[in-house]
Amino acid sequence: MRIAVVGGGIGGLCLAHGLRGAGVDVAVYERDLSRTDRLQGYRVHINPDGAAALRECLPEENWQRFEQSAGTGGNGFGFLTEQLTPLLVLDPEAERHYSASRITLRQVLLDGLDVRFGKRFERYEQGDAITLHFEDGTTAECDVLVGADGIRSRVREQYLPHAGTEEVGVTAVAGKLFLDDHDWIPRGLVDRANTIVPTSRCGMFLASHDGLGHTDADGVLFDNTRPYLMWAYAANDLDVSEGLQQSVLRRIKQWSPDLQRIVRSTHPDTVSQWRIRSSKPIERWESTNVTLLGDAIHAMTPMRGIGANVALRDAQLLARKLTESGVDGISDYEAEMYDYGFAAVRDSLRAARQFAEGSPFSRTLFRTVLRTASAVPALKRAMF
Template sequence: MTLRIAVVGGGTGGLCLAHGLVRAGVEVAVYERSRTRTERLQGYRVHIDPHGAAALHECLPAEAWQRFLATTGESAHEFAFVTERLRELAVLREPPAADPSKAHHSVSRISLHQVLSAGLDGILWHDKEFVRYDLGPKAVTLHFADGTTADADLVIGADGANSRVRAQLRPEAHRVDTGIVTIVGKTPVSEAAARFTAGPVYVVAPPGCGMFTAPHLFPELALNDETAEIDPVHFDNTGSYVMWAYGARRLSASEETLRDSVLSLIRGWHPDLVRLVEATPHGTVSRLPILTSVPARPGIPGPVTLLGDAAHSMTPFRGIGANTALRDAQLLCRKLTSGIEPAVAVAQYEGEMRKYADKAVRTSARSAEQFVSESRLGRVVAKAMFRAMGAAQKLRR
């Protein structure tokens, strides 16, 4: 009997999985609530680490993999730790990987989505808002907001941090607000941003706050420019920019005053950091409350499972959320195409996924807490640790 798989959610992990299943000849349908392919195109850069790169390389057809590589920015091989006055604590450098499938990549979320959503005609269905599922004796029935239904033998909830599939499957698995808020913006590369184009910069700021910058640089225009005429500021995915994020607890500001609020908070920091924020267009600045999932007891594997943020929502700190979703897609694809019974494949996937995903959630949450730590002693220790790291690398060089 042919296994019918339904993926709820057309995000990074769900689309990567769909490509892998299609390549293996498995019948799959992806149901995405966005009305069109370009409706959800927004956001900032995303860091693809070697785990994510390996998953994309394994699941994507060769043409899509090359398209992904063509849309990535120039890879940075330098990570700096500095004070708010830009005094260097450490600069970590690593040589570029010869194999792109084992390398780090910087990619626009817009470009990544465009690459992943291409080549899935007749598989990726838009304007399909999932409402609920029913477990039947022979199939799982999906119900959508437009009144239609679809049947599948296995349903994979890849519908993000606010997953409706998870809410029905594991109602006890919820997210909590950490109390941390970040304000994020992107500054087009210019004289004001030039100092921050060598690679990511972690600002070890005064207690109670933190700042991070990361460049997204294109040697030339990216291949997919479908959104250039929609909103060149918010949706641009072909121009070079530096993304920055400022985080703290009890950070309140209206949408209209986000940039000015950050400027008032970093007054007295190095002028280059101030200029970076000042040069940021208002339309690119967003407020992002930081939430994380809480540990939940493993459920009994069945014909419905979860992937990515739906399974393990984590904070954006350390930049591992998208990579963990891609790792899920790679693992689940392997299990479902290995020839073992689907129920066994799902059980093995969930068992293995929990090990690395639970660790990623904890690591990410701990990094978020350290980013806004109010401990003066903690800041002193952190600076000493980074200085030691920098000295050790210089000695090795």
């Protein structure tokens, strides 16, 4: 059984390791020209489910490198007013969470795999085998095709043309404030992740990330990350015509001076705009020897921070099913993935709308619920 994975992101590479470890013939085709093309992006939160998938699929040496390179995460979570008054603070979970550099995690996942770079997928043809066509004019054959090529998946576009994503009407502006230059930031914003819950129709999220130096398998330093505080402001009516930072500052001019200073002090090169998208709901399809994982099939908003972890769960499950049952395992994989994947899509979409919409009354009510839960430990346990 020859398996082709189109897309060398987190989910596709984790799947390839899981299959390779089971002795399955797997090839990864990646549009980037080299393994160092994608040296950018925010750090990614790996929860216990995502970590379990990596632990199962990766060779021991790769897993050890991941653990050594990842910072700690899950140090509690706070809900705060726009004046930084605590509404509810959740304690850290017992299970370990990781804060991983996307750059380093990808390098760890690439080690030990024969990835064919510079292969921009164009289309496939079904016959006795599946023939893949690439933009450079080359072809390849496989028995199973896995589309792991992200939110604009070309595999999905051909296989499930009615699927895809749509804008949800929420615009976000995000930036990085490097912590080694700013020691005035309140400790509560650095020690845990926080969501700002104002009474107006918007929201803000902040999370700090460790600074770590990362080396490749040969010990060469390639990613020397400075510690930073990531912030993201989102609203469904955000007008950024006057500039990203200025637009956010105008909207938060009555908020805590510290929050205003965080936005104002952020270097403009780190600030970007996101138009939030989410997968369209679709009916369950009939399984074939083509399948999809991660954002290629169930892209979700970033508001719950679980997209990468759901992709890793896909990789873990699909590796198991293909190893156990071959092509027949795809149906079992898709049945499970469809349920939990699109449930995550719905949950993250609901979170995005709660984050950026809602009437002043509903937001005031939510703040009251949070304060009540904070004061009643039994209620806090039941809710969270």
